[in-house]
Each structure stands twice: as C-alpha cells, then as structure tokens.
Amino acid sequence: MELPIVTEISQNRRSPFEVLIATILSLRTKDEVTRSASKRLFEKANTPQQMLGLEDSEIAELIYPVGFYNTKSRTILEVSRVLIKDYGGSVPDDLDSLLRLKGVGRKTANLVLTLGYGKLGVCVDTHVHRINNRLGYVKTKTPEQTEMALREKLPKQYWIQYNDLLVTWGQNVCKPISPICSKCDISIYCKRIGVTKSR
DNA sequence: AAAACGGGGGC
DNA sequence: GCCCCAGTTTT
Structure with a gap:
C-alpha cells in the first residue's frame, strides 16, 4: 500500500520545512496530485530562503494542479517570511507557535510536530x-x-x-x-x- | 454556521 | 456531469 505523500516525505528524512510545505499543498487535495506538485516545487526550493527567491506567480504555476494555488502560494511565501524573521529560518517545534502561522491550522501543526519532529500530536483530518x-x-x-x-x-x-x-x-x-x-x-x-x- | 478558495480524479 | 479531496480563513 503506497504511503501518503506527507508521510513519505518525512520517512525520506526530509526537513520539517518540507513536511510543512507538503502538508500545506495537500490540503483538500488528492494524494497523487500533491505528490507531483511537491516534487516540482522542491526541485526549485526546499528552504524558506529559497522560497523567497521565487515569485508568487512562479510558485502558483509549479503547484497549479493542487488547486487553491493562489492561497497556497501566498501562504508558502508568508510562512517563509515569518520563519526567517521570527524563528531564525527554521520551523518552530511547539504547537502554539505553529498555530500562529497564517494558513496553518490544527491538522497541519500537529502533523508537522508528528512527522517533522517525531513529537506528540494527534492529527485529525x-x-x-x-x-x-x-x-x-x-x-x-x-x-x-x-x-x-x-x-x-x-x-x-x-x-x-x-x-x-x-x-x-x-x-x-x-x-x-x-x-x-x-x-x-x-x-x-x-x-x-x-x-x-x-x- | 456557512461560504470561499479550485483543479483533478472517481464514478 | 456531479461530487469529493491528509483544511483554513473569512464573513
């Protein structure tokens, strides 16, 4: 049985940032579609710094098939900015900080804790x-x-x-x-x- | 509590 | 052609 894409990314020892971005891409989106889109995006950028090197429209084009591409590309850029400004360029590892990020809700936050940091989280989707x-x-x-x-x-x-x-x-x-x-x-x-x- | 955001795939 | 998808924000 094929693993869900976000799980697969975490098991390939990807960074918490990649888990976070893959999770954002996966919102209300079929797994197969998320799979190809996240791969395309990560080939261009897989750190907050690299994300900020891309235009809003560039990201939208890369992730286009996942749907909600305008919302998601803005979220990715905004989150990247905050991570650099407030967290030294890394993803926070506590629930409250994650929930303060725009576009990150309980499911995403708990999933980043679980798969990104091996920490406790009950992720309810x-x-x-x-x-x-x-x-x-x-x-x-x-x-x-x-x-x-x-x-x-x-x-x-x-x-x-x-x-x-x-x-x-x-x-x-x-x-x-x-x-x-x-x-x-x-x-x-x-x-x-x-x-x-x-x- | 409900709408808005969205293209792709299943049936 | 219609309905749903590893949700979240806004009204």
Missing part, C-alpha cells in the same frame, strides 16, 4: 474524524472535537503511528463512499455509523 465516528469510538461533530476526545481516550504511545495508519486505511479501505468493509481487519468492531453503501 477528515479520515481520522470519519473512521472514529463510524467505529463509534467517538461521537463528534468537528475534527477538533475528535482531536480532544482522542487525546483522552488514546494511549500516548500510539499517537504518532495512529494518524498515518488511519489515513492510509481511510484512503484505501474505509473510504468516504463505498468503504470496502469485506477487506477491513477491524470490521467486527465497527458500528458503521453513517455508512450507507459498503462492499
């Missing part, structure tokens, strides 16, 4: 949110509520592996539409809440 609610493990409306619930319920030692596992599972088995329940190892524990069609 649509996959983690959906799977936990289907299982009946949590009953939450927003991803942030799911994050807080998991911090209480899930043993710390599993937090880092947990996200990668569920995202991979969410992309390949417990899909948003027509999940392949016959291929699911934890099917017997699942309440299938909100699952209409399954295979």
Whole structure:
C-alpha cells in the first residue's frame, strides 16, 4: 500500500520545512496530485530562503494542479517570511507557535510536530474524524472535537503511528463512499455509523 | 454556521 | 456531469 505523500516525505528524512510545505499543498487535495506538485516545487526550493527567491506567480504555476494555488502560494511565501524573521529560518517545534502561522491550522501543526519532529500530536483530518465516528469510538461533530476526545481516550504511545495508519486505511479501505468493509481487519468492531453503501 | 478558495480524479 | 479531496480563513 503506497504511503501518503506527507508521510513519505518525512520517512525520506526530509526537513520539517518540507513536511510543512507538503502538508500545506495537500490540503483538500488528492494524494497523487500533491505528490507531483511537491516534487516540482522542491526541485526549485526546499528552504524558506529559497522560497523567497521565487515569485508568487512562479510558485502558483509549479503547484497549479493542487488547486487553491493562489492561497497556497501566498501562504508558502508568508510562512517563509515569518520563519526567517521570527524563528531564525527554521520551523518552530511547539504547537502554539505553529498555530500562529497564517494558513496553518490544527491538522497541519500537529502533523508537522508528528512527522517533522517525531513529537506528540494527534492529527485529525477528515479520515481520522470519519473512521472514529463510524467505529463509534467517538461521537463528534468537528475534527477538533475528535482531536480532544482522542487525546483522552488514546494511549500516548500510539499517537504518532495512529494518524498515518488511519489515513492510509481511510484512503484505501474505509473510504468516504463505498468503504470496502469485506477487506477491513477491524470490521467486527465497527458500528458503521453513517455508512450507507459498503462492499 | 456557512461560504470561499479550485483543479483533478472517481464514478 | 456531479461530487469529493491528509483544511483554513473569512464573513
């Protein structure tokens, strides 16, 4: 099973900055599309200093297929500027500082901590949110509520592996539409809440 | 709470 | 052709 792109980047010993940028590119975007776009971008620039050497429109053109390319290219440049100005050109390794960056929300911040620094983070995206609610493990409306619930319920030692596992599972088995329940190892524990069609 | 940001891929 | 995607910001 192919690894999600951001995970793959972290496992190739890429920098926290690359994890951060790849995560920004991946927002609301299919994994395969993010894969090619991040590769193109990193060939041109993979540090905040190098990013600032590119024009807004240049970045937008490189990442074009990911969608939201105007927002994302501005975010990349703005984040790069702040990293140089306030953090000596490196990515901060605490949640509060990361959340203060424009364009970085809870999911991105926690993912940078987890994959960029091997630190604690419960990263709740649509996959983690959906799977936990289907299982009946949590009953939450927003991803942030799911994050807080998991911090209480899930043993710390599993937090880092947990996200990668569920995202991979969410992309390949417990899909948003027509999940392949016959291929699911934890099917017997699942309440299938909100699952209409399954295979 | 809902809209806006967006092209690509699945069906 | 229609709907969703490792979200976040703005209204």
